[in-house]
Amino acid sequence: MKYIVCEKPGEFILKEKDEPKKVPGEAILKIKKVGICGTDLHAYAGNQAFFEYPRILGHELASEVLEIEENDKGIRPGDNVVVMPYVNCNSCIACRNGKTNCCTKMRVLGVHTDGGMQEKISVPISLLIRTPDLNDNAMAIVEPLAIGAHAIRRAQLQPGETIVVVGCGPIGIGIMKLAQIAGAKVIALDVNQGRLQYAKEKIGVDHIVLGGEGSVDKVRQITNNDLATAVFDASGHKGALEFGHNYMSHGGRYVLVGLSKGEIVFAHPAIHAKETTLMCSRNATLEDFEHVISVLKDGNFPIDSFITHTVDLDEMISNFDGWLDPANGVIKAMVNF
Ligand SMILES: [Zn+2]
Ligand SMILES: [Zn+2]
CATH class of the missing domain: 3.90.180.10 (Medium-chain alcohol dehydrogenases, catalytic domain)
Incomplete structure (x- = not known):
């Protein structure tokens, strides 16, 4: 063979x-x-x-x-x-x-x-x-989507929340769509305009924001000054990982899904003031696989x-x-x- x-x-x-x-x-x-x-x-x-x-x-x-x-x-x-x-x-x-x-x-x-x-x-x-x-x-595609389903379950995402997902690769896109299906509003963030366009047109995310200068202000505008109650990093980029909490509201969760290889640094006052819940999300469990299988079966993805x-x-x-x-x-x- x-x-x-x-x-x-x-x-x-x-x-x-x-x-x-x-x-x-x-x-x-x-x-x-x-x-x-x-x-x-x-x-x-x-x-x-x-x-x-x-x-x-x-x-x-x-x-x-x-x-x-x-x-x-x-x-x-x-x-x-x-x-x-x-x-x-x-x-x-x-x-x-x-x-x-x-x-x-x-x-x-x-x-x-x-x-x-x-x-x-x-x-x-x-x-x-x-x-x-x-x-x-x-x-x-069950496995890559299960990674996203696990991250969403880790964050205990609630209907009506507005979240930021950093990174419009396959994992990020999975998180975005599964979060929408769970009732959240999704702001997609990426440094690549083409990928953002894809997220908007093909996946149907609610908002797109180009990373870099002014991006935090854009998220503020979209969220009525609240910022996002949960931020998911699906980029795994050091710079993005270190910056992503700036999109997060006070009392929010910052969920690291993408993996970088070295150290990442946060200014403690910045994450402390918001009482940040910082969590990593790795792989997925049977429960996440079963959830994704039911979503795919329903034809919602x-x-x-x-x-x-x-x-x-x-x-x-x-x-x-x-x-x-x-x-x-x-x-x-x-x-x-
Ligand atoms: Zn994979
Ligand atoms: Zn074991």
Whole structure:
């Protein structure tokens, strides 16, 4: 069977290998689609921390069960399934408290272990969710949207709130739309006018604000001088992370979803005066996946606008470099298997 491996930074190779064999506790899946994520782009570019090569990437998977044993989830061969790519230990303090998304021994499929850029893969049955009501495109975007759903749940977002989401990449766009569906008003903020236009026209955010000078005043105008009761950073940029709390109202929450690699610095008086609740949001749990699956099933998410690029397996390698350039307007690229 065919698979694509990232041999080293900047190099993918399309190879052949034997098909996986069924082992107890695992299912053999046929991969139908793989979504490309920021993590994959960073791994390919060589700037993903603690990343080992060679590695088969891919953790946003639409798949069909080929072989599976009797299981308490009632999953059978032929079923469409979404894979939760987070392999947690179930025994550490975080897992015992239900926070499986930040397990101390977290291993992510396609990051710490080989992922789904292969025609067939064997994965633990415990990671599978049956999705009879979703098409292949919808299945492949459940994981990135679950990241956003988790951040929104962390923030305990309430209907009627006005929020700022910094960064109109796939994670930011997911937060924006899921927050609107939850009844919030959304101000999208980005330094790229093209991406803001996309957020307004294709996703239907309520307001757009170009980052940089005057942006705080713009958010003030939109919010009747209140500022936003929750601010989500989905940019992961140091400068943006350090500045984002300025969009936040007194008593608000500042939720860091995007990941930067170094230190970020806040002036303590500035965040203290607002009694800032600062929280990070990492990965997602089963509850978040189930929420996203129900949103997609209801047809409330603009799936076709979210997936901006689609290629076949054989074309992925030649197209990948282009996806690194934001000028190409990539939000979510999808590979057909
Ligand atoms: Zn991802
Ligand atoms: Zn754990």
